[in-house]
Amino acid sequence: MSAFVGGGGKMGAQVRSFDWAATPLGPAVDWSPALRITVDQMLASQFPACLFWGPDLIAIYNDGYHLILGTKGDALGRPLRETWREVWPQLEPIATRALAGESTFIEDYMITIDRNGRMEDAYFTFNYGPVFDERGDVVGMLDTVIETTAKVQADAQLRALNLKRTAERDVLANIVESTSAFIQVLDMDYRFLAINRANVDEYERIYGRRPAVGDSLIDMLDGVPEHRESALAVWRRALGGESFSAQMEFGDPAIARRHYELRAEALRDPEGRQIGAFLTSFDITDRLRGQRALVQMQDELRQAQKMEAVGQLTGGIAHDFNNLLAAISGSVQLMQMRLKRGDVQDLDRYLELAKTSVRRAASLTQRLLAFSRRQTLDSxxxxxxxxxxxxxxxxxxxxxxxxxxxxxxxxxxxxxxxxxxxxxxxxxxxxxxxxxxxxxxxxxxxxxxxxxxxxxxxxxxxxxxxxxxxxxxxxxxxxxxxxxxxxxxxxxxxxxxxxxxxxxxxxxxxxxxxxxxxxxxxxxxxxxxxxxxxxxxxxxxxxxxEAAKHVAATPFGGAGETVLLIEDESALRQVIRDVLADAGYAVLCAEDGPAGLRILQATGRVDLLITDVGLPGGMNGRQVADAGRAIRPELKVLFITGYAESTAVRNALIEEGMEVMTKPFELDAMSVKVQAMLDSGRR
Incomplete structure (x- = not known):
């Protein structure tokens, strides 16, 4: 079994194919789509990366990580405690923290590596972070690695420079030229005591100028006023004797701005007097991109987990609703078949079965709305x-x-x-x-x-x-x-x-x-x-x-009052119209907000408005009610809604003479509500 995995890897020429089902881990790993996202992005990373499954098991690593493994190239599927037995006491608490959901950052750790056939000491920065499964539980650890050898060597050289406390320019120049980091040294008058070739090239890229030993930084920056203040602000601190580190961004926004890590130290003579300052700069743009890529990868994994949870939720809801709809449909079909034969036996039983299923469906939707805080509250x-x-x-x-x-x-x-x-x-x-x-x-x-x-x-x-x-x-x-x-x-x-x-x-x-x-x-x-x-x-x-207003009434029926019903669902509109007509009310119907408003603007009698909250036609139920009350201030309004949308009608937005009922509702309960509202208007 190869230790390397294909699917988009860029870290080497030898990208091999990978059989998800044939890993040495066997059934221990559920290679779900969300975890494959983590693996594919890890393989595509420009940095060495390794995935550990459980507390210490090496699952997968990309080509770049082979540099870290060295002679331990057979590590795939082996416990971490065996592969790195000599450093396991240091690695064990890191793995424990990762499995608890915490990240660990180890900077500038030395490893002896084989660099093109030559063994040498190199420094690396390790970032250990948790890996989540589909339920959001931590199941492993992801290690991404960045080599920092050049930075460590530059730091060591500069520390040696400061210990010697020498201002001899020739010695200074030799030291700063020996590193690929950006090195510059200024005296107290902002003149260059030393600057290496890498930094000269970087100055030219950013400012269009190539400074030399003896040049004045202030004079050089006069031609680039847009950069002058940010650069001098750093040197003021350094020449003021402050030792500090900072991350800053330099460059022309129209071309390319790069991120740098700056480290400033005072330069002193043998007697300890400050004679200048030196600044070490590292281009960390690629490192930051790698960190952002890791964060993005983790965000995408969480999103995949969310989508998986949504899929499980919708699947469960569909299952429950299909069962309820089957019970309702079956009951209705049986009643229809028996009525055709003139058989009225057991009709009440089938009716009760259908009503029970409706109540269960309503309870299910109410639970979901309560969970999402979108239920209609009768506060x-x-x-x-x-x-x-x-x-x-x-x-x-x-x-x-x-x-x-x-x-x-x-x-x-x-x-x-x-x-x-x-x-x-x-x-x-x-x-x-x-x-x-x-x-x-x-x-x-x-x-x-x-x-x-x-x-x-x-x-x-x-x-x-x-x-x-x-x-x-x-x-x-x-x-x-x-x-x-x-x-x-x-x-x-x-x-x-x-x-x-x-x-x-x-x-x-x-x-x-x-x-x-x-x-x-x-x-x-x-x-x-x-x-x-x-x-x-x-x-x-x-x-x-307040409780006295909600005393239940007995549905005796209407006395010829006129009710305007606005409901876009035609079947529900017909059922409500028939119930109200049977109860003795005159019913006017509209299927959208503008049509209902035209009826309210006419001169005919309207005692009560019953309207859905969500309506087509550009006007919702609340807007129709407000417009209707501007014409008919005493108009009673009963809102019927499946949930409380942004056009909420409850709590602070409810007014005197307005009530709310949540779909689905019992028709008897609606008749009671209508009569109570009309009766309150007659008192």
Missing amino acids: RPTDVNRLVAGMADLIARTVGPAIDIRVAPQSDLWVTRIDPSQLENALLNLCINARDAMPDGGSLTLATCNETLPAHTAADHELHAGDHVCLSVSDTGTGMPPEVVQRVFDPFYTTKPIGQGTGLGLSMVYGFVRQSGGEIRVDSTVGRGTTMRLYLPRHDGNAEA
Whole structure:
């Protein structure tokens, strides 16, 4: 098996083909598309590179890395601890950090290499970074290498120069000419004491001038004022006695600017007096490009992993929806077949099957919208103490008798504005998670309190400073280690066995709370339990007065009122029109915003506008409602929507006389809503 891999490698003439399925690692490596991206880009790199699988196993390396291996050319598939046994104590902590997701940078490390048949000491800079699999877990380590021999030799020569503290120009010139780095030495009057040929050539490329020993840097830069200040700023620091390193960019932007690493040191005579300064420059443009290429490679790998996750998500959704659609379609077809035969038996059963499938489909979309924070929220002033008290019996039945439930409400709790149904779902979800953390029983505490957060504390919680209502759920269960706490709200992350958790529950709670303007915090200790705290913004309003507006009505039907329905989906428009007509309302229909607005601009009677939020024709439902209210200020508006788009109609944008219903909805519930809205207008 060759140690080299083809597929785009540029680092040598001998690029060999590679059989992905026949690696010495066998089934240990899943050569997925995302990991192949990493390998292909590694092979195409102009720098030596090696991929390690697991803690210390050499998987693949490109042609350039063969220079590093030398006589260890049979390293493919062998443990790192065996290949480099002599330096394994230094490499082991590096591999450990890489598998923990951290990168390690080792600069100017010496290795004896075979350079065209001659053994010599060379210096290299190693960059070890983590490699991720399709789930985002670290499975290996990527090592990229850059040779820095010339830089190290230049540094050594300059250190020797400064130790000798000599200003003899001939000696200085001989030393600086012996390196390929850019070397220049100035006296205190900005005149060149020494400059090597490489730097003279670089000055000509950048400034169009070729300086010589004795020339004045200030005079030379007079002809290039666009470069003068940046160059002199470096020398002012150096001639001021400062030792420093910096990265800067020089050159004509219209041609090519290069990046340089500068190192400045004071030049002193034998008595220690400063007589000038020397500057060492290294062109690091290619190194930076290599680092950017590595970052880009890692970004592309993460993107590939994201696309893989999206593919899994869409595949799962398609599977679930196809099952639900099959149940609905089958029920409808069976009813149709029996009606043709005049057989009405079991029709109710098939109807119930179809309705159950619709409810499950609606629940699935609602979970996805909650996770993405795009669900439509029916936010209203809410007394959280009353909500928790109303949920206590349901929670007790859900968690079972082995868990003792305690409720600790604050008596003067503030009101918050939130969707109470969604808050109930979130609370139940948190209690179920707490139950699962106490398989042998325990204690579950539901507590509320008022908290005023100062600015610095609010910033830590990603909240606005001020008053908040806190709802906490505390258990005495197994608790979570810090690494689990950090990921507990990640979508599809679960510590439960396969088949016992989707990993969406807590991410849905987090999405709902954040969409409501709040935050959720976790405090957990292994073996002692977990506390989940929901911080909800305080609302200056009366929960009881608001609740009176939402008292359910009985659908007795209309009294001849006129309803304008705007819905672009023709089947849904027909169903709603028939339901409203059967209930005794006069129904006007439009399929887009402009058509609906023309009806509102006419002189006929319109008591209620029912409109979808997302509409074709250049006007969305909210825009139609605003235009209609400009014409008819008392117009009642019922929005029907599948999700809350950027034209949101809830929270701060909802107005008096407006309500929202989320698709799909029960037709009876819509009839109740329509009657309640029209009845409120008659009172």
